[in-house]
Amino acid sequence: SQQGEEDPQALSIQEGENATMNCSYKTSINNLQWYRQNSGRGLVHLILIRSNEREKHSGRLRVTLDTSKKSSSLLITASRAADTASYFCATALAYGGSQGNLIFGKGTKLSVKP
Amino acid sequence: DTEVTQTPKHLVMGMTNKKSLKCEQHMGHRAMYWYKQKAKKPPELMFVYSYEKLSINESVPSRFSPECPNSSLLNLHLHALQPEDSALYLCASSQEPMGQGLDGEQFFGPGTRLTVL
Numbered sequence: 001s002q003q004g005e006e007d008p009q010a011l012s013i014q015e016g017e018n019a020t021m022n023c024s025y026k027t028s029i030n031n032l033q034w035y036r037q038n039s040g041r042g043l044v045h046l047i048l049i050r051s052n053e054r055e056k057h058s059g060r061l062r063v064t065l066d067t068s069k070k071s072s073s074l075l076i077t078a079s080r081a082a083d084t085a086s087y088f089c090a091t092a093l094a095y096g097g098s099q100g101n102l103i104f105g106k107g108t109k110l111s112v113k114p
Numbered sequence: 115d116t117e118v119t120q121t122p123k124h125l126v127m128g129m130t131n132k133k134s135l136k137c138e139q140h141m142g143h144r145a146m147y148w149y150k151q152k153a154k155k156p157p158e159l160m161f162v163y164s165y166e167k168l169s170i171n172e173s174v175p176s177r178f179s180p181e182c183p184n185s186s187l188l189n190l191h192l193h194a195l196q197p198e199d200s201a202l203y204l205c206a207s208s209q210e211p212m213g214q215g216l217d218g219e220q221f222f223g224p225g226t227r228l229t230v231l
Contacts, residue, residue, distance in 0.1 A: 033219060035222075040202060040225070040227065041224055041225065042118075042120075042204060042222035042223050042224040042225050043157065043204070043206075043220075043222040044222070045219035045220065045221070045222075048218065048219055088156055088157075092212055101159055101162060101170065101212050102159070102212070102220060103159075104156035104157050104158075105156060106155070106156055107156055
């Protein structure tokens with residue numbers, strides 16, 4: 001069953017603007033990961049943040065994690081047309097039969113216009 | 115080699131056919147995964163292999179049969195599928211099985227686009 005919910009479902013911005021996507025989840029996690037998927041292709045791992053971390057950076061990406069609110073955000077700065085893709089958060093559960101396995105959220109479809 | 119490869123890229127099959135999807139990785143990863151992704155939906159976990167043994171089957175119908183011949187290969191055998199099984203099938207691998215304190219990223223293949231007529 002899904003436990004991640006992203007918002008917005010779709011986001012359209014101009015090149016050079018920042019894009020922020022949010023993810024909420026329901027149960028305790030070991031880590032939260034963000035993936036990118038170009039239309040109908042495989043997923044590419046972007047960044048992983050562990051449950052004891054609050055913020056992480058990678059190039060133009062900034063991820064935050066608030067375990068008290070069970071939420072995360074992904075910020076892409078100075079967006080480019082090539083950033084157009086779907087972005088998924090995925091949580092690695094801390095407990096239960098599916099411990100550690102990734103549960104994907106519904107995704108945010110980002111469109112960056114030149 | 116940091117790539118997961120999948121063949122074929124596209125597959126069209128009838129409901130009475132038997133076909134197989136193949137996945138290969140040469141990164142020495144000890145866990146491999148099959149996901150199913152319907153259009154405009156997130157990937158859903160189907161099977162997990164840890165150290166070449168099936169560790170998780172997420173209540174997948176028996177018309178899907180996974181096989182891990184060795185640590186680099188993962189197959190998904192298909193038989194008597196239904197049109198609603200049409201989807202993108204993604205294979206992934208990770209260095210270690212998830213949930214063992216070494217949780218890390220998964221590497222995904224490009225997927226097989228399956229159409230069941």
